[in-house]
Amino acid sequence: MNPEHQPVLLEAVITGLNVTPGQLYLDATVGLGGHTQAILKRGAAVIGLDRDPQTLTRLAEALPDPQLTLIEGNFSQMSDLVRQVTSQPLAGILMDLGVSRYQLAEPSYGLSFQVDAPLDMRLDPHLTVNARDLVNGLSQKELTHLFRLYANEPQAAAMARAIGFKRRFAPIQRTGELAELIASVNPRRGKLHPATKVFQALRLAVNHELDHLTAALPQTVDLLQPHGRLAVISFHEGEDRLVKQFMKHESHFNILTKKPIIPTAAEIAANPPSRSAKLRLVEKL
Ligand SMILES: C[S@@+](CC[C@H](N)C(=O)[O-])C[C@H]1O[C@@H](n2cnc3c(N)ncnc32)[C@H](O)[C@@H]1O
Incomplete structure (x- = not known):
């Protein structure tokens, strides 16, 4: 196997x-x-x-x-x-x-909050918009909507606000950076890493799944x-x-x-x- x-x-x-x-x-x-x-x-x-x-x-x-x-x-x-x-x-x-x-473990996909790498998430290299573009380019309102729609995330607005605040100083570039930011807003629930659902939501959006x-x-x-x-x-x-x-x-x-x-x-x-x-x-x- x-x-x-x-x-x-x-x-x-x-x-x-x-x-x-x-x-x-x-x-x-x-x-x-x-x-x-x-x-x-x-x-x-x-x-x-x-x-x-x-x-x-x-x-x-x-x-x-x-x-x-x-x-x-x-x-x-x-x-x-x-x-x-x-x-x-x-x-x-x-x-x-x-x-x-x-794919999750391979850093070049930039998919996982467990592997620090450039934030990307494209499964298909022909796609032109990656997760970095969404995280830094969508408005706070759009990010909130995305996290609610795809992650059913009760803290969606707070997460989007934290992203909006952080990127005013410099764009969010890496998976580790985003995971840390999400974790700072969202305390761990059970065994799941607090960024699990947000990362999944971004991946679904980047790849139009x-x-x-x-x-x-x-x-x-x-x-x-x-x-x-x-x-x-x-x-x-x-x-x-x-x-x-x-x-x-x-x-x-x-x-x-x-x-x-x-x-x-x-x-x-x-x-x-x-x-x-x-x-x-x-x-x-
Ligand atoms: C969960 S993995 C499949 C694992 C496989 N069943 C195995 O046991 O090895 C999902 C795969 O589907 C591919 N995939 C995701 N969305 C796709 C799409 N829209 N069209 C074709 N392949 C896709 C991914 O690139 C990934 O390799």
Whole structure:
């Protein structure tokens, strides 16, 4: 197993997708291939999609496999991207949202409050606006709105005020600087670092993650074969709400998980970032 990323809810995903030898699956967030490797091991083929070229380069070196086709691109365009390589209907699609542990730990992404680095957060180097631009460029009102909307943060206004005050003297440049500032406004609640949700909110905004998810979900319908399955793992309330609503209202799908599947205490202990994961599954009629 790759020490840089442990696949979340692995058994539930493999069982839920009903992985069958000889069939073709799309891993729309292939990352370092944790789930994909398990699908390949069961004798199936995988198209692995990711918007992050750095991740794909690492994966191509680590997992050369004739049954794996890698594509760089955004899952918001999954239909066109998949149809460029095959017209075969898919037996299953996996979307494991967010970022990998590798991306969080790698300073060049500037994603984590635990790794001091230039504040960036872009998963896709083609994006022109990074987290530094948002933190230093949005008005206090806009930052408050962002922290409320994406982080559900009760201290949103106080955090935005603290940012507004600090940047009057010099722009906020580093993850460590921002994490410290947020922590000074927001006392630690439980085990979670006080900056966790604000960092997630900024990442969602920089990468337009909810917009891409909204665009991607309807494309899964035509890509899947009858009885093909869609599995989505989300880590954020807003993401999960979108997934749940889509699955509920899409008439071509049968819901397989009335309640989302969540990790066991043992999985959370072994892999703490899995703690907020929710897996939802549907089957195409
Ligand atoms: C949680 S990781 C996936 C980990 C993978 N399932 C594994 O077990 O190794 C999420 C991956 O999705 C990618 N990603 C995020 N948003 C994307 C999007 N809109 N389109 C394509 N890839 C995306 C990220 O770059 C990251 O590599």
